[in-house]
Structures are given as structure tokens and as C-alpha cells.
Amino acid sequence: MNGRKTIQQIQKKKKDGQKITMLTAYDYPLASLVDAAGVDMILVGDSLANVVLGLQSTTEVGMEEMIHHAKAANRAVKQALLIGDMPFGSYQVDSNAAVDNARRFVEEAGCNAVKLEWFDQCLKVAEKIIKDGIPVMGHVGLTPQTAEKLGGFKVQGKDADSARKIIQYAKELEARGFFSVILECIPSQIAKIITEQLSIPTIGIGAGEYCDGQVLVTHDLLGLFDRYKPKFVKQYVNLGMSILEGVKQFRKEVEEGKFPDPLHSYSMNSDELANLKVRK
16 A cells, blocks of 8 residues: 555645546456556445446445455555445444444555545534544535435536535535545536635546546446446447457357367377376
8 A cells, every 4th residue: 555646645636737537446357457557546436336236226335345345446456546435324324333434444445535425414424534534535416325315316506506505515525624525417617616616626527627637437438337328428448349249259169169279278298198098
């Protein structure tokens, strides 16, 4: 963990006008690749529920699954700041339990920080976690864990009153000691106002170009998840189709007796084989 980026280095990028990059990873192979690409922050996101476990909602994944996958990602990450996404129910009910769960991400899973979504008691809970010495990233706008209360998965802050609330929430997060905040699915003009008024970095996902950094679910940008595709997702490659073609070719060659061939098989010394047959 010694070579990983620090909170101070991430915050300095905002001050220096340098864009910040962030992606998700939930296992050793993917975390290795994302880290090797030089991405600044890696989030072990609760999107694990959808893109890896095949669940319908992020609210269906719990602490044990999150810790399990955070441990795997931790083994791979060398240079990025690793953040654990606190799942639904791990911090909203009991503030003392929230501290314990946040501590698990750091002490047990090796994360450098945790992320939690805005909810009514968000500030009170986060204050305890931060007081315990654990850095916290916030999340405002569309908060998937409580999307039903927001009217579903849709853009937030499109009218002046709701936009004013999101701006205020972001300011309150900074005042309470959050080191950064994710802005999800809000108009780019609102993200610009927040980014200009906050001294901590803003990381956008569906929040336009004015944020200090950007985050996407890695499976989305790699074409590995096709159940749904939000407007803000840009697919950079389609690994899903490449994998499908590769698997089809494997199946075909096995069925036709073309695989394995001598190049992909082991052989025995002819004398030893003859000796084996003689003694049979």
C-alpha cells in the first residue's frame, strides 16, 4: 500500500487543474489492469450486485460480499487509491455499526477510504467515521441505494429547488470533512456550480464535463454488461463480443476434434512409452 496515491495527492490534482480518473473493480484480474493503466482511484462499488452477481438492485449486496471482493481487489492494487463502497444497510441504521463496518473495509480489506451515499442522517454517521480516522467520499444527486425515494433512476436536480438541495448537500459534505464527492446524474450546469464552490474534488458520473474527475463502471466501458446502458456510459471496447466469439471457437474446435492439438498437449519419451507397454 506504500506506493498508492494519497488523499492529499488526489486533492492536489483539483488545485492544479488536473483531471482525476476513477473506475470500479471487484476482483484481482480487473483491479490489476485498471491499476496498471494508471487510474487514480479504484472503487469496489456496490454495482458488484448488478454486473458481477447478477442481482437486480445494489440494495441486495451486503457487507460480506463487499469485503470479500474488496480483499481481492486490494491484492492487485499498487498505485491507485482504493475505496470501499459501503452497501445498503451497513451505515444507515446504526451509526456505531457504520463505524465498525467502515473499519472493516480499511483494516480487513485493505481499502484506503470508504464511500457512502447521501441519506437523511448522512452527516451524523460520516462525522463518526471520519473522527475514527477513516477518509470518506460522499455521493449526491442520484443515489442508487435510495433511488425509489427519488422517483427512480432518473436525472436529479432539473428544477431550481431540487438543484439547490443538491448544491447544499455537497457543501455540507465538504464542511463535515469529506475528502471528495461523487455527483451522479445531475445537469452539467449544476455540477459546474458545485465544482466551482467546493475545494474538494468532484467526481462525475452522468454529471457532465465540469467535474474535477470522472468515474464509470468498468464493465460498462468494456462492454461486459448489457442488461441496461445509461446515456452517460461510453463503451470504449466491446469485450463481451470478443469473449463470445472466443468461447464459440473453443466449442467448435473441441466438437470437431481440433483442440487440443499436439502443440497444446504433453508427450512422453518414446523409450519410456515402450517400456510402459512391455511391463503392462
